[in-house]
Amino acid sequence: MNNRNTIINLDNVSTVYEGERRAALRDVSLSIIENELVYVVGPNASGKTTLLETINGLLKPFMGSILVSGLNMKNHGRRLRAEIGYVPQDFMVDPGEPYLSIDVVMMGRYGKIGVLNKPDERDREKALDSMRLLEIDELSQRPMGKLSGGQQQKVMIARALAKEPKILLMDEPFSNLDPESKRRIPELISRLHEKNRFTTIVVTHETNRLMEACRRVVVMDNGRVTADEAPEKALRALEAGT
């Protein structure tokens, strides 16, 4: 690995959720190269979501350090998060929630726009472009609560893409999609990843075309990284339970 291109570096990171005694991440050391596409797999409660949230600075580790683009996440979290697109695992909203989907997508750009500044036409266009890519632009004026689970998930992906991120973190981004979308959207992400050269980390249970494009799979179990290698070997390790 060329350390000069390392964009994310976790060094002996351990994270514990508030009120919990057991660490959700334990001594995780991981380096991710710029423009790399990495899959993170593992059984339930293995720490995959915790890993993404720790990288993103939403969870603060009690041990270890996280560097993103050479900056310590602890001191520069907000600035760094403006460049990180995050697709959460939990995204469903109540049916009556008063937010239009275009507004939710635009929210992805707010951190970049900055306090006191107003979003302009360019921001709106970027948001609509993201929605067009995911073929949900006709839903832009619909309230989020009236969208199906799959549609809401696409809105979340569009939100992350609208940010024009340098790093894209996706947590189970395809779980609610219909079969056709499950085929097309990973392809789309793969194309975007190639075109825009953003670093992508995807947490998923599903194998798909996006996985075919990735050269690295990180396997997690019980809060630790148990394997970090090429997809075939890593998936074999996962199946073997090692």
Place this chain on the structure above:
Amino acid sequence: MKNKKYVVFLSITILALAILSTLSASASEDKPIIVCTTEAVGSLVREYLGDKADVVVLVNPSICPADFDMKPSDMYAVSNAKILFKQNIQGEFWLEGLIEASGNVNLTQVAIPGVYNTPEGAKSYIERVGGNLTTILGIDLSMEEMGMLEDLDEVSNWITGQAQDYQVSSIKVICMKWQKLFVESAGFQVVATYNPPETLSVSDINDLIDTAESEGVALIVDNFQVDVEFGKSIADEVGAEHVVLTNFPGAIPGTESLAEMFRYNAEQLFKSMSAWNYTGALREENESLKDRVTLYQITTALAAVVAGVEAVFLYTKRGKM
């Protein structure tokens, strides 16, 4: 070792309490304790007996009797009192329960009902309180009574003289209902009264304002023990003078006796009436100026906010210009 320390501490505490209770018991044996519900009677008992008795007044003179909140010392006083003077007013609704709880079977209760906050009414109070004290304690208080009645006569004559000099009979007043009798005894014309302000509705307040305006009211009189600000709003609205009178001796410095209280109250009324006469011509202009000041303050505040908003706009657009 720990248990021993605990026993020693407990023993010392019990011993100290026993000594204290003996001391207080012996204190009460020296002078009789006389409890009065309010200073209306308490001030008289104090003037009669001086340091011959421990006079305890339950209700602080600055508050309304209905707002009385019992303290342990009040219970102690009632439990050990020889005499309890009450006025049988609505605000003493808590008294019966207090006496019953005290368990004092030797307590002599004396009711002194009726008006006390006019010179005539106060005279009756003086005579009845003195008479009861003489009967119960068996001491001659005629000298003290004469002195108190003379003080009252002096104040009463002074008030009457001032009322004539100021020609107050044509002066119209709106007052809190518990001050009505005194204000009328001072020669003023009471055209309306009001209950405690927290019980008034907006409609009541409107009616008061309408009455004040239609009658050309000069003074709005509040009762110190109830509210000292309510009348000011109405006074400002109608161009009257706001006055606050006290209903119990001792609430305001220099009003320790009923006579002093009457003099103070009357002075407030006459002074405010003079102010009303004097400022009459300027009143309207004064109100207009106050409103103008408010308008200027509002426009200044809004201008400051607009300036702030413009500053933020300029700051956010700075790179783009």
Place this chain on the structure above:
Amino acid sequence: MIWLGFDIMGKAFASCILIGVLTGLMGVFVVRMRLSAIGYSMSHGAFAGAALGVATSNNPLVCAILFAFFVAFLIGPVADKARLHADTITSIIFPLNMALAFIFLTLTPEIGLTSQVANVLWGSIISITNSDLVYMITLCAVTVSIIYFVWKELFSIMYNRKLAEADGINTKLFVYLIILLSGIVTTLSLKLVGGLLIYALLFNPASTALQFLEDMRKVIIVSPLIGVTTNLLGLYASLHLNLPVGSCIVLVSTSVFALSVLISPKRKRRVEGE
């Protein structure tokens, strides 16, 4: 030149409008950011502060604001540092505020439960001064300006605080800002409805608007309109029914909310969905 009438009813009318706008605006954030318990605790903090002001013969309004700030400081930043849930802190603060209020009132024997205190508890429309109007107008202008400039951050936080944080927004700063603004608004509203009822003014208009609207931009416009309308209707009702102003306003506000729940198209859709 037209002069405004600064008479008692004029001030009552103006304060109904201004308080309606302020509480209608802030209520949207209090409800959507799940700060309801905080709003509730702050209103009682303002009451305790006003009681302290009465007891110490200081300006009750100033003391109320300071106490509301103190409560906001306890609930917001300190709760975060101590890693205590806001519910825990508010469960402690609410009875503490009430206890302190009554202790302050009885501490100085000269001040009992007089009209001054009753005014703080239940409001006193007659005691609204010209200065109060100036404060309300200024606060209105400042609040609207702040909301205008940081609307997108607040909007994002109301949707999902975690996602807003993930997008690079300093959510803590804006939540504390809302708590502090709510504290000031609560305090200024004391004279209209009093400390015991003020919370209804924060909660009801926003909740009513949310029963019908599906765009938060419309909610932030409609909620203050509902606040103003219910305040004025309540004032009108109190005039004609001869009832206390604060209680009438809250009754009207609550009735409007109850009616909105009954006829809410959102509720009907949910029921049909079941």
